[in-house]
Amino acid sequence: MAGQERRIDDTILIREAQRGNRAAFEELVRHYDQAVLRLALHLTGAEHDAQDVYQDAFLKAYKNIGSFRFECSFYTWIYRIVTNLCLDHLRKKNVRKEDAPVAKDGNGGEYNLLEQVPDGRAGANPERDLMRRQLEARISGALEKLTPRERMVFELKHYHGLKLRTVGEILHTTEETAKNTLFRATQKLRGALADMR
Amino acid sequence: MKCEWVRENVTLHVYGELADDARHELEQHVARCADCAAELKAEQEFHALLSQERAAEPTPNLLAASRMRLQEALETAEQGRFWHRLAFDPANWLRQVRFSPALASVILILGFAGGVGTSYKVFVHQPSGLGVSPAPASASNDASITGIRSITQEPGTNKIDIKYDTVSTLETQGSMNDQRIQQLLLFAARNNYNSGVRMDSVDLLTQKPDVSQVRDALIYALRYDTNPGVRLKALDGLGSFVKDDVHVRDAVLEALVNDSNPGVRTEALRLIEPVKADGSVRGVLMTLAAKDQSTYIKSQARTMLAQLPEID
Numbered sequence: 024m025a026g027q028e029r030r031i032d033d034t035i036l037i038r039e040a041q042r043g044n045r046a047a048f049e050e051l052v053r054h055y056d057q058a059v060l061r062l063a064l065h066l067t068g069a070e071h072d073a074q075d076v077y078q079d080a081f082l083k084a085y086k087n088i089g090s091f092r093f094e095c096s097f098y099t100w101i102y103r104i105v106t107n108l109c110l111d112h113l114r115k116k117n118v119r120k121e122d123a124p125v126a127k128d129g130n131g132g133e134y135n136l137l138e139q140v141p142d143g144r145a146g147a148n149p150e151r152d153l154m155r156r157q158l159e160a161r162i163s164g165a166l167e168k169l170t171p172r173e174r175m176v177f178e179l180k181h182y183h184g185l186k187l188r189t190v191g192e193i194l195h196t197t198e199e200t201a202k203n204t205l206f207r208a209t210q211k212l213r214g215a216l217a218d219m220r
Numbered sequence: 221m222k223c224e225w226v227r228e229n230v231t232l233h234v235y236g237e238l239a240d241d242a243r244h245e246l247e248q249h250v251a252r253c254a255d256c257a258a259e260l261k262a263e264q265e266f267h268a269l270l271s272q273e274r275a276a277e278p279t280p281n282l283l284a285a286s287r288m289r290l291q292e293a294l295e296t297a298e299q300g301r302f303w304h305r306l307a308f309d310p311a312n313w314l315r316q317v318r319f320s321p322a323l324a325s326v327i328l329i330l331g332f333a334g335g336v337g338t339s340y341k342v343f344v345h346q347p348s349g350l351g352v353s354p355a356p357a358s359a360s361n362d363a364s365i366t367g368i369r370s371i372t373q374e375p376g377t378n379k380i381d382i383k384y385d386t387v388s389t390l391e392t393q394g395s396m397n398d399q400r401i402q403q404l405l406l407f408a409a410r411n412n413y414n415s416g417v418r419m420d421s422v423d424l425l426t427q428k429p430d431v432s433q434v435r436d437a438l439i440y441a442l443r444y445d446t447n448p449g450v451r452l453k454a455l456d457g458l459g460s461f462v463k464d465d466v467h468v469r470d471a472v473l474e475a476l477v478n479d480s481n482p483g484v485r486t487e488a489l490r491l492i493e494p495v496k497a498d499g500s501v502r503g504v505l506m507t508l509a510a511k512d513q514s515t516y517i518k519s520q521a522r523t524m525l526a527q528l529p530e531i532d
Contacts, residue, residue: 060278209231
């Protein structure tokens with residue numbers, strides 16, 4: 024029922040926004056912007072990049088809301104815009120990666136020096152905090168080895184809990200393809216993190 | 221073959237993405253096959269390992285900063301071409317321009333006053349016999365310069381001509397019957413970023429709910445104002461029209477179903493009491509009585525329904 028109410032609510036706001044009502048659009052933004060920012064933040068890994076994706080996504084939505092025809096939910100539509108922007112960002116990041124300040128660890132594996140800078144926040148348990156940070160760094164490194172599309176499917180499924188059918192809709196593909204992509208992504212991640220289990 | 225199928229689908233199983241029959245089949249197989257049981261366990265452990273790292277929620281500061289930045293950008297952003305929207309939905313366009321006279325009047329008043337103020341300053345301070353006017357420095361004391369339109373220098377002289385726009389703060393007084401006061405209040409109710417000003421304007425507008433433009437502004441405030449206090453004020457002003465105006469009734473029902481504030485919802489529920497026998501109201505009450513998350517709303521809806529005569 025909540026979903027249906029949200030949809031009715033969104034429909035009114037979208038129609039108002041299509042008539043040029045900026046306040047209605049801003050209200051619509053508030054329904055989705057936390058999820059959008061969370062996705063952008065996790066995928067880009069940097070607050071300023073996440074803010075850029077957020078800004079570009081909603082500006083694009085505002086400029087094109089006149090062409091929204093209610094063929095899918097606004098949720099799917101805005102996620103489609105955000106995921107496209109994030110995919111572009113990931114692709115550019117992959118190209119730039121060669122310039123990142125990398126070093127070799129004891130096993131010959133590469134790690135990003137910037138990720139090793141200690142976090143200034145005080146933790147209740149420094150040892151546990153260190154382990155958590157190491158785990159995060161490993162997972163983050165493994166996620167970065169995925170292709171942008173694998174990364175996106177994994178992100179939407181694992182961290183955002185979306186159904187694969189929705190993921191397929193967002194990425195303009197089939198549920199079956201999304202399933203295969205998720206399978207490939209988890210296989211790669213399992214391989215990369217095998218020693219951590 | 222079966223083991224291969226299980227290995228391919230164990231990820232989907234862990235993520236709850238397998239169809240019921242396939243899930244049953246997989247579970248049956250795993251119960252008999254040690255290798256596949258080990259594979260499932262490994263996948264579950266891996267899933268648990270990854271779940272230790274959760275996607276960080278953006279901080280409230282980051283969210284607030286992003287919203288502010290977007291708001292600024294939206295002020296200068298343009299939607300798709302105007303004629304495009306016009307061609308697609310002329311009826312909506314007509315509804316949209318209903319308030320244009322009020323807006324146009326306000327813009328005209330501000331523009332006229334700003335223009336007069338600027339000309340006055342330039343005229344008063346222009347010293348005779350000198351080619352340079354000191355006006356801009358003093359003009360900026362009581363009027364903000366919003367843009368420079370042109371800068372020209374007369375050839376062969378040192379006289380510089382600058383055309384610029386200003387916005388100045390003006391004051392007007394009048395009663396609620398004064399049309400200009402009403403127009404300004406209508407503008408403030410919809411467009412002011414200060415919720416205190418919106419609250420004051422909506423409060424005053426509730427004195428004139430019989431004027432259709434005022435009623436529309438109250439409905440707008442009830443639907444879209446972000447401040448629950450303003451929405452409550454709008455509800456107060458609309459209360460007496462729930463019975464006779466179907467648009468008001470719909471807006472109050474919307475608030476009852478969708479509003480995020482329990483106080484607004486409770487007030488909306490109180491207002492629809494006199495029209496609880498109406499078909500649309502009854503439908504909403506039945507939904508609320510069956511499923512609403514608020515125990516109070518649910519029980520009140522049930523009580524109101526119980527007071528209604530049964531219908532076949």
